[in-house]
Amino acid sequence: MKRRYLSLAATGAALCLTAVALTGCGTLAGNNEVTLRVVAADYGDNPQNSSTGYWKDLAAAFEKDHPGVKVEVSVYSWSEVDAKVAEMVKAGKAPDIAQIGAYADYAAAGKLYTADELLSVQTEADFLAPLADAGKVKRIQYGLPFVASTRLLFYNEKLLADAGVIPKDGKTPWQPKNWAELEAASKKLRTAGVKTPFAVPLGREEAQAETMMWMLAGGGGYTDNEEAYAIDSADNIKTLEFLRDKLVGQGLTGPVEPSKLDRQAAFDAFTRGEVGMLNGHPTLVKQAEEKGVEFGMVALPSADGTEHPAMGVADWVMAFKNGHRKESGAFLDTLFDAKNVTAFTNKYDLLPATTSGYRAMEAGTNGSAPELKTFLLALPNSRLYPVGKKSWAGVSEDVKQKIGKSVQPGGRPAEVLEEIATGARAAEPR
Structure with missing residues (x-):
């Protein structure tokens, strides 16, 4: 398949x-x-x-x-x-x-x-x-x-404008081309005093979704082209290493470590004007509008600027x-x-x-x-979780429990992904 x-x-x-x-x-x-x-x-x-x-x-x-x-x-x-x-x-x-x-x-x-x-x-x-x-x-x-x-990258227009990431004219949409631009924007936000330049919620609430968004943008995913588990692929390892070294490791993800940050807590911080960027789903639209936050929504860019499916x-x-x-x-x-x-x-x-x-x-x-x-x-070109696999519920739970620690300073993405992948393959023999 x-x-x-x-x-x-x-x-x-x-x-x-x-x-x-x-x-x-x-x-x-x-x-x-x-x-x-x-x-x-x-x-x-x-x-x-x-x-x-x-x-x-x-x-x-x-x-x-x-x-x-x-x-x-x-x-x-x-x-x-x-x-x-x-x-x-x-x-x-x-x-x-x-x-x-x-x-x-x-x-x-x-x-x-x-x-x-x-x-x-x-x-x-x-x-x-x-x-x-x-x-x-x-x-x-x-x-x-x-x-x-589906999921898109949300950004606070005022915070990015004040930090010099986007013009203050309020008319120019922002579309970062790759992860290097995300990193650069996050650094400008930190310099401007933004509490959380880029929120990465890898807490229990929905760590499997945040992880998949980044994996897809990094050229990987939970499965390969044949729908077999590929959780420990080289692309996925590089993706988590980017999060560990370039975002978390440089203090760009805020005061709460990703493994302890749930999705809704990150959304709430965004609506309070404390977060510059984060990945979000449609329910964040109304939450942000009700709090008067001016925001933009764009596709999360890929690591190298090439096209990739959204989640x-x-x-x-x-x-x-x-x-x-x-x-x-x-x-x-x-x-x-x-x-x-x-x-x-x-x-x-x-x-x-x-x-x-x-x-x-x-x-x-x-x-x-x-x-x-x-x-x-x-939606038409989005990619879904591998929900047709009987093992997916267990794999998703495994991701929730383990993935956040892999991107902390000193974390070992390759080892964590290999552990999750080994359990997934054992539960889903081909």
């Missing part, structure tokens, strides 16, 4: 499928009430905009239309939700539905329903084809793409075989209804995983923030 890139050219085929009517509302559970247990990740950055409210409203609407079915939703932060579900599964108490970061290990263990066992044809056909393909194990779809995002991320929904197939399927049809998809993606400034949602955002008819089109345009 060649390297998987998102290509929207295939999505048209999905729309050509004949849509069938969704099953009507009504009692699914017969005379016995069924309780669906749902575990979901929190996309909010504070208690006021927690995802709990969205799921609560969705559950209430579903219960009203489906007498006899109750929905109990537990929402956890991204730093703990995957581990929570893993603990539940290990204890023999898997939720009926989980919205988390990886699915393939559960699919490989035979614990999940397939997409066509759950969804109406109309719902299943609406997924963006490349995302649906990424949800497959041995050509069978188990992972249902919930939302998508794309899809978060996943899956249904465990708990004997509630029909009820879970009905709830998932509701979850992926167009109005509910739009409500969630607009609330958190994310990209839809459905063809109908993509086209509405592209046309500007779904009420989404105009800035999201920059991320949307990066």
Whole structure:
């Protein structure tokens, strides 16, 4: 299998499928009430905009239309939700539905329903084809793409202008050509007194994403052109050595060491005007705008200035075989209804995983923030995590635990990457 890139050219085929009517509302559970247990990740950055409210409203609407079915939703932060579900599964108490970061290990263990066992044809056909393909194990779809995002380099326009990195006219967009320019800009920011010239969050919350962004920009990635693990490649080693020597080692990454800096903490510092540059996803747009930060967004440059794929991320929904197939399927049809998809993606400034949602955002008819089109345009050529590998959940956890220390002064990237790669290959024999 060649390297998987998102290509929207295939999505048209999905729309050509004949849509069938969704099953009507009504009692699914017969005379016995069924309780669906749902575990979901929190996309909010504070208690006021927690995802709990969205799921609560969705559950209430579903219960009203489906007498006899109750929905109990537990929402956890991204730093703990995957581990929570893993603990539940290990204890023999898997939720009926989980919205988390990886699915393939559960699919490989035979614990999940397939997409066509759950969804109406109309719902299943609406997924963006490349995302649906990424949800497959041995050509069978188990992972249902919930939302998508791409990543861009954010920069504080005022801080960069005051440091002399960009003109103060406010009209000239900045596009650094390579890592040497990032280093030079970071040094100017430090000289100008910026607390954190370049934030590199390699804490537990999303170290696997920050790592992948830099790996891709360095010419590497978690896998090679044949989709085999290549975590300890020469390109990846050089990438982490750059972070260690040129950014962390020169005091350009701020007072909190990368291994202890979580993504949201870095975002919060950016919205306070304390960070010059950092890699971010669409939810940072609204957070920064609400705090009055003037910022720009550009592609993270590659090490040598050549083109490279951006990172794309899809978060996943899956249904465990708990004997509630029909009820879970009905709830998932509701979850992926167009109005509910739009409500969630607009609330958190994310990209839809459905063809109908993509086209509405592209046309500007779904009420989404105009800035999201920059991320949307990066989606077609983005590269995803190797989520189809049953070992990915464990590898991702390994990265979260170990990668941050590799870029500290005295860290040994080659040894850390080799250790992670050895475990990955052992868990995923070819």
